[in-house]
Amino acid sequence: MTTPLPSIPNFLAGAAYQQGDMTGLFTTPMNFFMTRQILRVHQASASTTLPSAGTMTTIAFDTVDVDNYSGWNAGTHAFSPPTGLSGWFLVTSQVFIASPAAAGTGLGVQIVSPVLTTSSSAITALANNKMPTSGTASAGSTSVMAYVYLVGGSDTVLTQACVTNAGANATTNLSNGLWSTMDVSWVMG
Amino acid sequence: MTSPIPGVTYPNPRTWFNGDIITSPRLRGDFGNLASIFVGARPILSAQDFTNETLNANAITPLTPTTANLNNWNTTFASSGTAASTYPVPMAGWYLLQVSGNMSTGTSSNANRWGFGFRTVINGAGAANVDGGMATGDGNASGFVGTSGAELQQLSPTTTDTVTWYAFTSQTPGPVGIVENPVMSAEWVGLPTSGITSYTGPYGTVVNPPAAVAGWPPTAGTTLTSPASAGATSIVVADATGMVVGAQLGLDYYNGMPSTLNPEVTAITSIAGLTIGTAALRYGHASGANVAVPVSQQFLNQQMRDLVNFLAYPPMLRVGVTAIQSIPSGGFPTGTQITNLSTSGSGTGVDNFSGFSSNAYTVPVGGVYYVYGQVYYAGANAVSDYAAGITINGGTTQWGVVQRAPAIAATPPFCSTFCRHITFSAGDVVKLFGFQNSGGAMNTVHSTVQNSRLIMIWRGIG
Numbered sequence: 162m163t164t165p166l167p168s169i170p171n172f173l174a175g176a177a178y179q180q181g182d183m184t185g186l187f188t189t190p191m192n193f194f195m196t197r198q199i200l201r202v203h204q205a206s207a208s209t210t211l212p213s214a215g216t217m218t219t220i221a222f223d224t225v226d227v228d229n230y231s232g233w234n235a236g237t238h239a240f241s242p243p244t245g246l247s248g249w250f251l252v253t254s255q256v257f258i259a260s261p262a263a264a265g266t267g268l269g270v271q272i273v274s275p276v277l278t279t280s281s282s283a284i285t286a287l288a289n290n291k292m293p294t295s296g297t298a299s300a301g302s303t304s305v306m307a308y309v310y311l312v313g314g315s316d317t318v319l320t321q322a323c324v325t326n327a328g329a330n331a332t333t334n335l336s337n338g339l340w341s342t343m344d345v346s347w348v349m350g
Numbered sequence: 351m352t353s354p355i356p357g358v359t360y361p362n363p364r365t366w367f368n369g370d371i372i373t374s375p376r377l378r379g380d381f382g383n384l385a386s387i388f389v390g391a392r393p394i395l396s397a398q399d400f401t402n403e404t405l406n407a408n409a410i411t412p413l414t415p416t417t418a419n420l421n422n423w424n425t426t427f428a429s430s431g432t433a434a435s436t437y438p439v440p441m442a443g444w445y446l447l448q449v450s451g452n453m454s455t456g457t458s459s460n461a462n463r464w465g466f467g468f469r470t471v472i473n474g475a476g477a478a479n480v481d482g483g484m485a486t487g488d489g490n491a492s493g494f495v496g497t498s499g500a501e502l503q504q505l506s507p508t509t510t511d512t513v514t515w516y517a518f519t520s521q522t523p524g525p526v527g528i529v530e531n532p533v534m535s536a537e538w539v540g541l542p543t544s545g546i547t548s549y550t551g552p553y554g555t556v557v558n559p560p561a562a563v564a565g566w567p568p569t570a571g572t573t574l575t576s577p578a579s580a581g582a583t584s585i586v587v588a589d590a591t592g593m594v595v596g597a598q599l600g601l602d603y604y605n606g607m608p609s610t611l612n613p614e615v616t617a618i619t620s621i622a623g624l625t626i627g628t629a630a631l632r633y634g635h636a637s638g639a640n641v642a643v644p645v646s647q648q649f650l651n652q653q654m655r656d657l658v659n660f661l662a663y664p665p666m667l668r669v670g671v672t673a674i675q676s677i678p679s680g681g682f683p684t685g686t687q688i689t690n691l692s693t694s695g696s697g698t699g700v701d702n703f704s705g706f707s708s709n710a711y712t713v714p715v716g717g718v719y720y721v722y723g724q725v726y727y728a729g730a731n732a733v734s735d736y737a738a739g740i741t742i743n744g745g746t747t748q749w750g751v752v753q754r755a756p757a758i759a760a761t762p763p764f765c766s767t768f769c770r771h772i773t774f775s776a777g778d779v780v781k782l783f784g785f786q787n788s789g790g791a792m793n794t795v796h797s798t799v800q801n802s803r804l805i806m807i808w809r810g811i812g
Contacts, residue, residue, distance in 0.1 A: 172374040172375075174374045174375075180591075186381075197718075201771055251720070305498055307396070308537075338746040
């Protein structure tokens with residue numbers, strides 16, 4: 162899909178619309194509204210290590226499920242809409258880790274996006290759960306969601322996670338059904 | 351509150367009839383309002399609370415957003431940093447409510463539960479609470495706990511419906527913790543279904559399945575690429591753009607005028623690529639003959655009316671439980687399907703495309719869906735792990751939050767959640783699953799405040 166971000170069509174009074182007119186006024190925006198810009202990625206090949214020191218670490222998603230406008234950067238593990246496709250996006254992120262050894266280990270997840278319309282600070286949607294430890298459930302996870310505004314061609318959104326009270330590094334999980342995910346869907350221009 | 355786009359109103363496209371003149375006001379009315387919804391008028395509030403509010407002891411704490419990242423209808427909510435803590439919805443419809451947040455806790459946090467929820471006025475009734483995710487603290491002096499939650503509710507400004515987001519802890523006495531920068535949101539996701547008091551706008555119309563978006567007919571029409579004999583019931587054309595079964599074609603017509611001595615108008619009975627089924631032709635037509643393709647009522651109803659209606663009222667599901675369920679203690683990641691789900695369970699539900707039956711949702715239209723599920727457990731006086739997930743066509747369970755709680759004598763209830771976007775094909779079957787490993791069977795909780803539920807919303811073809 163390469164259609165531009167649509168605007169409200171201006172149907173002029175008295176105009177004799179030709180096929181080309183209606184393609185621009187109707188078909189192109191309707192195609193975008195039906196399809197929308199969507200990213201779905203998950204992590205299935207290589208784990209991300211979350212340091213025991215509690216450092217927020219970017220999750221290196223490695224498998225793209227949907228990226229219909231080619232906004233995913235596999236090197237930075239961040240999504241950015243292409244130029245001309247700015248808008249509000251709903252982001253849902255989930256991070257799974259293999260069960261840590263230390264009881265009391267927590268897992269925090271946040272969505273990081275640099276630009277808001279009314280605030281100069283980064284948006285940080287954070288959740289934090291206590292993890293199952295070894296010998297019980299084989300993995301633990303936390304999820305978070307937020308709306309972010311992304312300027313096409315420049316702004317990015319990514320997912321970070323950290324462990325607390327871990328005592329040792331933790332690693333993200335790779336099994337089907339227990340993998341980390343990030344989903345970004347265009348909601349409004 | 352004011353509309354971000356002057357004059358915008360609910361999408362409510364007309365049905366076109368034969369002979370209707372395509373005027374600019376009609377096109378604006380049909381498509382303009384829908385485009386406005388997507389370009390800037392879809393009511394959305396996305397806000398954060400930066401005040402580090404102190405939690406009430408063993409009670410909800412209404413959150414007061416201080417920064418509205420997005421408040422496109424300019425509601426009084428959070429617009430100035432000193433606004434009230436309720437969001438008055440500006441348009442009638444179904445609203446996706448979400449909250450994610452974090453709370454700093456104390457050393458006794460792991461003996462209690464912490465979480466977030468929603469307090470809503472629905473159709474003018476008294477405000478009612480409904481919980482999202484609930485978790486235990488980690489028991490550390492400088493510990494944290496955070497959860498997320500979502501709900502789908504039909505709300506309207508005609509009955510002064512509102513949303514308030516809250517945090518909760520069962521810990522007492524206070525002060526018992528601080529809420530840190532929670533993110534709260536409400537998004538209009540579709541027209542209402544029915545039953546709103548004093549509402550005179552349109553209710554949603556189901557279009558299942560919607561047609562693929564098609565180009566408008568070429569202005570000059572098209573041509574035959576092979577001759578058609580009298581009596582034939584099909585023709586082959588160079589371009590089938592804009593043709594719809596039931597509409598008419600003009601053979602040997604060009605620019606509205608006959609272009610040979612044997613012009614005729616025929617109905618389209620089928621479309622298979624460039625082969626167009628027709629009624630039996632009265633005359634023969636040569637290869638290269640002109641074919642007029644009018645912008646028909648059938649085309650406008652399919653491409654304008656039905657697609658607008660579909661996007662204004664996409665597939666939406668909200669089912670809740672109607673009864674308590676016993677969940678056996680299991681070995682992760684094997685779970686138990688959540689049953690007793692109904693559109694009438696634990697609040698007002700919706701299944702506008704009629705895909706839900708026997709505790710399973712059969713996806714009515716392919717595409718990417720927002721999926722939220724939660725399972726509310728009664729808790730146990732034993733170290734326990736809790737989880738919520740879904741299965742697709744009976745495959746490997748896709749798990750959401752998997753969390754731990756210690757042995758707590760008071761056995762407070764906990765709620766695990768699942769929140770993702772997932773791509774489905776039409777006909778895929780989705781079921782909600784739960785898991786706990788307390789060592790014995792554990793009941794779920796069933797009330798209007800504490801309940802298990804499944805929400806799905808179509809978000810695009812993807």
